[in-house]
Amino acid sequence: MRAQRLSHPATDVVDLFASVFALQAQDVPAARLAARARGVRSLDGPLVRTWAMRGTLHLLHEDDLWVVNLLGPTFIAAGRRRREQLGLTDELCERALPALREVLTEPVVRAELVRRLAEVGIALDPKSQAPAHLLAFAAHSGVLSRGLDDTYRLLRIECEPRGVDELWRRYRRAYGPATRDDFAAWSGLPKRQLGDLPEVADEPAEPTGAVRMLGHFDTYLLGYRDRSAVLSPEHAPLVQTGGGVLTPHVLVDGRVVAVWRRDRGQFAVRSFGERPDIADEVADLGRFLHVDARLTWV
Numbered sequence: 001m002r003a004q005r006l007s008h009p010a011t012d013v014v015d016l017f018a019s020v021f022a023l024q025a026q027d028v029p030a031a032r033l034a035a036r037a038r039g040v041r042s043l044d045g046p047l048v049r050t051w052a053m054r055g056t057l058h059l060l061h062e063d064d065l066w067v068v069n070l071l072g073p074t075f076i077a078a079g080r081r082r083r084e085q086l087g088l089t090d091e092l093c094e095r096a097l098p099a100l101r102e103v104l105t106e107p108v109v110r111a112e113l114v115r116r117l118a119e120v121g122i123a124l125d126p127k128s129q130a131p132a133h134l135l136a137f138a139a140h141s142g143v144l145s146r147g148l149d150d151t152y153r154l155l156r157i158e159c160e161p162r163g164v165d166e167l168w169r170r171y172r173r174a175y176g177p178a179t180r181d182d183f184a185a186w187s188g189l190p191k192r193q194l195g196d197l198p199e200v201a202d203e204p205a206e207p208t209g210a211v212r213m214l215g216h217f218d219t220y221l222l223g224y225r226d227r228s229a230v231l232s233p234e235h236a237p238l239v240q241t242g243g244g245v246l247t248p249h250v251l252v253d254g255r256v257v258a259v260w261r262r263d264r265g266q267f268a269v270r271s272f273g274e275r276p277d278i279a280d281e282v283a284d285l286g287r288f289l290h291v292d293a294r295l296t297w298v
Helices: 013-020 028-037 066-078 080-085 090-103 110-119 130-140 164-175 180-187 279-289
Strands: 022-024 047-051 057-061 144-146 152-154 211-214 240-242 249-252 255-263 266-271 294-297
Touching (some): 013 022, 013 057, 022 028, 066 130, 080 130, 110 130, 164 180, 211 279
Antiparallel strands (some): 047 057, 144 152, 211 249, 249 255, 255 266
16 A cells, blocks of 8 residues: 555655556546545646556556557557458558658547548548557557547657666556566566566555545556455455456555445445444545545445
8 A cells, every 4th residue: 555655645646656657547537536545636747648558548657658668569469460350451550650640730539530540541430449449559659649538649758768677666666565477467568578577675564554445447456466465355256347347445454345336425335344434535535526425334
């Protein structure tokens, strides 16, 4: 919890992302909840939403966009077969990159971007998965990103290149203690590409009694292949419901002790054992969401 700024809240987005490196961001409201749990009420700042670890959308500080160039080739290679099935040949994808730089004169939604591409000779079936896979290819190539408003815009990566060793160090700062297998699962890199990773010392921490309510897709559990240290295998099916979805859950001193759901201002919590004291967290979550929060146990 200390490494993830859940027991020692960050002061702003720069402080937060210096510690956690990235937040999962395929769901923007969930990313906002993740920031709130770490002490940050707003995602305004030098952040970029683009495809990174595991080929999924993340929020990154603009100085950490080097990770796109580091990981992009892995996910471009992994997606090649599916692109070919959709008619996205290597030749078409390469032609699409300068075309995107030409037509992305302003942030636009996907439908408008597909229309503009058609005007310059890159025709895609808007009802198919082809647009999504082409835009992911472009993102992994460092050409575009996706804003918090779901518009696409050109991406400029101006930071110096860095390697796997640096990503490992940043990962351990955000998730340590953790293993090589955890790092491979979090990053999406094949183990054969990891090489000999340097030793990294973990910052010691003592329990503080910190309680946090985390939402869908929170990055806390997504940092580990083996989650048994923080989530009992007995209760894992209540949290890991399949398809990469994580049910909103409650942490006490790092361990998952309950799951929760929200219906407007009502927060229904199912505890795995003794009920945790979450009244303050529920009240803060209600203030953040601008609702009159009410706690019920189920």
